[in-house]
Amino acid sequence: xxxxxxxxxxxxxxxxxxxxxxxxxxxxxxxxxxxxxxxxxxxxxxxxxxxxxxxxxxxxxxxxxxxxxxxxxxxxxxxxxxxxxxxxxxxxxxxxxxxxxxxxxxxxxxxxxxxxxxxxxxxxxxxxxxxxxxxxxxxxxxxxxxxxxxxxxxxxxxxxxxxxxxxxxxxxxxxxxxxxxxxxxxxxxxxxxxxxxxxxxxxxxxxxxxxxxxxxxxxxxxxxxxxxxxxxxxxxxxxxxxxxxxxxxxxxxxxxxxxxxxxxxxxxxxxxxxxxxxxxxxxx
Amino acid sequence: xxxxxxxxxxxxxxxxxxxxxxxxxxxxxxxxxxxxxxxxxxxxxxxxxxxxxxxxxxxxxxxxxxxxxxxxxxxxxxxxxxxxxxxxxxxxxxxxxxxxxxxxxxxxxxxxxxxxxxxxxxxxxxxxxxxxxxxxxxxxxxxxxxxxxxxxxxxxxxxxxxxxxxxxxxxxxxxxxxxxxxxxxxxxxxxxxxxxxxxxxxxxxxxxxxxxxxxxxxxxxxxxxxxxxxxxxx
Numbered sequence: 001x002x003x004x005x006x007x008x009x010x011x012x013x014x015x016x017x018x019x020x021x022x023x024x025x026x027x028x029x030x031x032x033x034x035x036x037x038x039x040x041x042x043x044x045x046x047x048x049x050x051x052x053x054x055x056x057x058x059x060x061x062x063x064x065x066x067x068x069x070x071x072x073x074x075x076x077x078x079x080x081x082x083x084x085x086x087x088x089x090x091x092x093x094x095x096x097x098x099x100x101x102x103x104x105x106x107x108x109x110x111x112x113x114x115x116x117x118x119x120x121x122x123x124x125x126x127x128x129x130x131x132x133x134x135x136x137x138x139x140x141x142x143x144x145x146x147x148x149x150x151x152x153x154x155x156x157x158x159x160x161x162x163x164x165x166x167x168x169x170x171x172x173x174x175x176x177x178x179x180x181x182x183x184x185x186x187x188x189x190x191x192x193x194x195x196x197x198x199x200x201x202x203x204x205x206x207x208x209x210x211x212x213x214x215x216x217x218x219x220x221x222x223x224x225x226x227x228x229x230x231x232x233x234x235x236x237x238x239x240x241x242x243x244x245x246x247x248x249x250x251x252x253x254x255x256x257x258x259x260x261x262x263x264x265x266x267x268x269x270x271x272x273x274x275x276x277x278x279x280x281x282x283x284x
Numbered sequence: 285x286x287x288x289x290x291x292x293x294x295x296x297x298x299x300x301x302x303x304x305x306x307x308x309x310x311x312x313x314x315x316x317x318x319x320x321x322x323x324x325x326x327x328x329x330x331x332x333x334x335x336x337x338x339x340x341x342x343x344x345x346x347x348x349x350x351x352x353x354x355x356x357x358x359x360x361x362x363x364x365x366x367x368x369x370x371x372x373x374x375x376x377x378x379x380x381x382x383x384x385x386x387x388x389x390x391x392x393x394x395x396x397x398x399x400x401x402x403x404x405x406x407x408x409x410x411x412x413x414x415x416x417x418x419x420x421x422x423x424x425x426x427x428x429x430x431x432x433x434x435x436x437x438x439x440x441x442x443x444x445x446x447x448x449x450x451x452x453x454x455x456x457x458x459x460x461x462x463x464x465x466x467x468x469x470x471x472x473x474x475x476x477x478x479x480x481x482x483x484x485x486x487x488x489x490x491x492x493x494x495x496x497x498x499x500x501x502x503x504x505x506x507x508x509x510x511x512x513x514x515x516x517x518x
Binding site: 159162163165166169170172173174175176177178179180 | 334336354355356359360365367370371372373374375376380383384385386387388390430431434
């Protein structure tokens, strides 16, 4: 049992980190909560479903299409809503939440309200002693770690990545270094959409596709930001593991229905006890 | 040759007017100081050159009208800015802060890094130190260094001596003088420290409650006003 929790907790946490990172980036750069973030995850899942399962396209192509749907929707959210509501985080938060609900209705209209089950991206089951693990979740975790590592290299080693961090730390300092914060916002929203969509493909294969599936990842992402503190990719990574393990422990030992509940409780506890999060420093 | 020319500049913060019809000319290769008491509008004036305020009037730089231009573009034209309190990136190391300054000038990074480290050896010794943990003097050096990383024609410095020990002030003054004399860099510097400004500049503007009250060479200004009395309380 313990070894099962350890393995599953570790695997789930990698995916949660990926789910959260796109949301954290927006928060760091723009200081707004993008409550439509769960939609990128849902969109990634449905696009992959359409491409791979309905149209029969190859896995890799379907994956790219899902990613592009996330980029497109991320950019649209920024251009149509966020850019126009700049300097008003509350308006951004309300309108992105409404956007999420509208998208949920759109998905119901197009795909019907009933859940669809997704084929795993990778088939097969691996056994380690008494613990069995699907190849699909192994792949999900592997891809998550690779994407996170690439992202870390990108923000630390490239001019564009450094510019993103610069805007997140001191917007005016970035401006007078010749960085256009709006361009950086565009890049960040596009990237956030891509990250959400990639996470969404795996999240959908592990759970299921349904029009409400945007809620749980959003709560997870909010929890990671709150527990991890503003920004910090590393803080987010640690927070994702705290949440991933807490969930695995409660769903394995108590009841599967508790998925998400413990996470929400944790949000409230951290907000009350340490409002700056465990690693609160305003960095990406 | 006039490098920077400001004509009848009005600046507003909401409905409050911070600058009233300010005009100022900077000749290429000179050091211009803007002095005046706290709240006179020195920072507002410098921010306006970089396109960071709500403004009316006209600002031209190097033959181009930059009055309506965005900050990022103005920097690209060749203005480097070391603002009040630095606006450094607190969780980046010294070297990374400098690299961000080179965002628009990537082909000259190595030469510019060498130049900045030549001017401020202390920055070279602590390239990985996060700027959040630097001393005030080091932060001022880093702020100047970051501005120099874009190979500017005009360097604008807001209150470089604020909160610094006299010895560090002298060090900063020496660097500004060197940059001006050896590389011909044009400098606009705002200061509350009148002695510091007078010792550096060829032209001095006195700003009071958002208006230019006097301008001239340091000698002119010393004669026109009893600045010592007004600003040193002597």
